[in-house]
Amino acid sequence: MTARRLSSGGRIDRSQTVTFRWDGKRLQGFAGDTLASALLANNQRIIGRSFKYHRPRGVMSAGVEESGAIVTTGRGARSEPNVKATQQELFEGLVASGQNAWPSVRHDVGAVSGLFSRFFAAGFYYKTFMGLPPFETGRGTGIWMQYEKLIRKAAGMGSASRLPDPDVYDHAHGFCDVLVVGAGPAGLAAALELAQQGRDVVLVEQDFELGGDYLAQSDPQAITRRDTQVAALRAAGVRIMTRTTAFGLYDNGVAGLLERVTDHLASPDASLPRQRFWTMRAGRTVLATGALERFISFGNNDLPGVMTPNAARSYLNRFGVLPGQRIVVATNNDSAYAVAGELAAAGAQVILADARSDAALVAPKGVELRQGLAPFNASGGRGVSGIEFASQQGGAWRVAGREACDLLLVSGGWSPVINLASHLGARPIWDSALACFLPGKTRSDIHMAGSAAGVWQTEACEASGTAVARQVIGADTALPAAGGWQTPIAPLYEVRVPGRRTKAFVDPQHDVTGDDVRLAHQEGFVSVEHLKRYTTLGMATDQGKMGNIIGLAMMAEALGREIPQVGTTRFRPPYTPVAIGALAGRHTGPHAKPLRRTPLHDWNLRQGAVMTDAGLWHRPWYFPHAGEGMAEAYVREATAVRETVGICDVSSLGKIAIQGPDATEFLNRIYTNPFAKLPIGRARYGIMLRDDGIVMDDGTTWRLGESDYLMTTTTTNAGKVMVFLEELLHTRWQDLRVHVTSVSDHWAGVSIAGPKSREVIAPCLEDGEAVTNDNLPFLGVRPVRLKGGIEGLIARISFSGELAYEIYVPSGYGEAMMALLWPQAQAQNGVLYGLEALGALRIEKGHVTGAELDGRMTIDDAGLGKMASPKKTFIGDALRRRPELTDPNRPQLVGVFPKIRSDTFNAGALLTAPGEDSGFGDGWLTAVTHSPALGHWIGIGYIAGGVAAWEGRRVLASDPTRRGPVEVEIVPPIMFDPKGDRMHG
């Protein structure tokens, strides 16, 4: 191939030279070039190496269907693999290199694997490494995965940067009356007609220039026409988005758009996102997405220098590059004739081989036309140097001469881009006259225009766009018929000569050959879905845009059927690849999920809190003194709570106001224990189940008035409980007069726990007598006024097992409350304590949390069966009686001590009898801690049958992946102060 830049012509700006680097070399192109056109202008032939066989590959197309010129752009953290050179705009300083090759695409060590290519046939990996000795069934999969890593490394698909992505991506939302996808002759005409009829139109074009096929035409009239249309569109107020791909269509007129904002800029404005991911909502959508020219399968059809005629036309007319000097054009349809003439006019020597013998067209000026010839086998090492032809004789192809060439253009017909319509379920219909899939019946809000609907000629495409626009508006307008060739296409997918073996590619990007397709058939993978998965046909980054139909045609032939009977796979989004970064948008790092802060967040940080995640919340984990780690800090904090007093931020607990005349009845139905007679000014611990009888959540509910309750939930289940209560009231118990309101964020709450807690609180209150044992007994609740007039609520409830209170004040007064409480606590040698100490205290007391109430346990499993009232019914009461849930051998809550008290263990360890440590074990540890009160490690967990079944027996905490087994003892779950004397004190 001797490609060269012509001295004139094309839409490049010859006054603006652009310097770029290709595989370390400095090369030059012009503004308006793609990387592919600039590489061709520099006569670069080998652009990539193929995936499996490392065969040299060059530019095969001029668009998104590219299967050969797949490159890596950028450097370091901005290194981007698998970029199609045909889509990458050239800019000053662009760095690009070939991939799948070492040390370079021109001298690739891996090419030797081509010699062993039979080992890479379809299904080879599976058959070799899975299920066969020595990799017997069952074991093979793991070994296969190891081999796969090696094979993939050898094969390569470009490599992504392992550095964090330095770019930002935005999410954006748009709305319009009509979305027009594609700005070729049909799309421009449709958008203009719609805008002139007063519709709000968004026109998206994946290219950096509007015009589509106009841009590739040699006739200057085409550009004039394009310029007129674009000017009229702008005047009519059409919103135009170039460099924007509509990659998927979804329900309700939603289109996913990817706008490449800075990928074409040498030094982008730092305030711009690299890409924008648009959710566009359109009333109607016009798909003017064009058609892609496809290949034919024949020997060495992947050599550099083999491309589509339409690509050559684009390079010639748009980019001013003549991609070859001795050119053979092989076609089975009319479209290549004009290209052949244009190439000849540009000075190339052109032979046009038409597989048809009956074509009515005459040879263009300067072109040697040979009818009845098809390409059979290309020759050349590092690029095409000649082509052997074949002709039909007696129903089979026979070799019919050869011709030298440096560029071989192959057209096997055109495939309308129906991908987007297919995303919404439109079934492609095979049109045997045009030898292509047409969109079939689309949904009423989706319209196909131009060559996407199988209309081939420019004027007809314009008419199609206008007619579709009128249909969108509601006019009863006839659409132009599909087609437009003088002589019908002669379907041609593969050229094989009996007795001659060739390497003929169906899907060049994934190195799938015709032999692979026949092998799939031979081994029974005849459904198109199986064919795809067995051979990987159409699964590369081009999604089979060039090769899929050839594969289907071959399978149809092997089965003795027609293509429509074989069917096609459904297209799925995205039409072209979308960076994960664009999908994530700004939702990365700390913005990946919202952060919830308690009203005391800043106060906690000022006291030196180390924070931890609790759901979306950040909560204090521990408050280290100088020189302390987590272990020392939490032991000190928990010890202080038992000896003096501690204060803990509990603002993140869910809080739900339950109000209304039927509030009591409502609570009585959702809690397992009775609430009908809870007096005003009292709190009660309650458990609620799901419909299926499994525990949903627990917490205390405070009766504030006759029809006024405050329910608290666990931090993590606050949202779930609220939704469930609303569901019950809205959908199930519509007669109950109850209103529920989430007030979690309205209150700042602290727990003050420890023998000195009363001494801390009393001085902070306007009336210190409010917290005497008589005025506020265990589980009492009352309004309270802190000094300075802060109105709040106080309840005497305990999670730690100590004398303890919870005080809630309006969020904005949280810090004022701490300013009162904390000095008093310090005067009592008290501490602030975090989640780790809280965990230690509750494990000592055998109190359950989300780790124990994990969505699988019943109220009996959790040792709380006495809280299920036999005198009333409640949510979950019926289904908790299922035999599976009442089996006495179910896991039950237990406490766990290490047999040797100085031992430790991990949460998640399995509890097993000695010698039975394979499988699932008999139980598991849900939480562990060092117990300051007991002076050794303790755990809480579940074991089948509970304490009664295991007391006095040998048990192991089996933890093979982290540490060895530890012998443990099963004890009752309340491991400290089982009678509860301390909290009543």
Next chain:
Amino acid sequence: MIILNCPFCGPRDHSEFDYGGDGSITYPSLDAPVEDWHAAVFLRDNICGVQTETWQHTQGCRMWLLVERDTMSHEVHSIRPAHPGHAAVLEGKV
């Protein structure tokens, strides 16, 4: 990308809503036999076509809704408040 037309808030993206479940279920009374509860909670039809579903406008007005949706096309045929009291208020009857 379903858009649900909340009777209170207007058309909103489905990401504001949470799917509830089968809206055709009448839950048994709390003292009904376990068989009735088993049927209501576990025995569900897998409908190919239009089905009634409950959704909640969690990120909006928090109303529970009854939605008739075609499981094949995602076409939404109707949306109304699950609670007749809400419906009456929105229709101006109260």
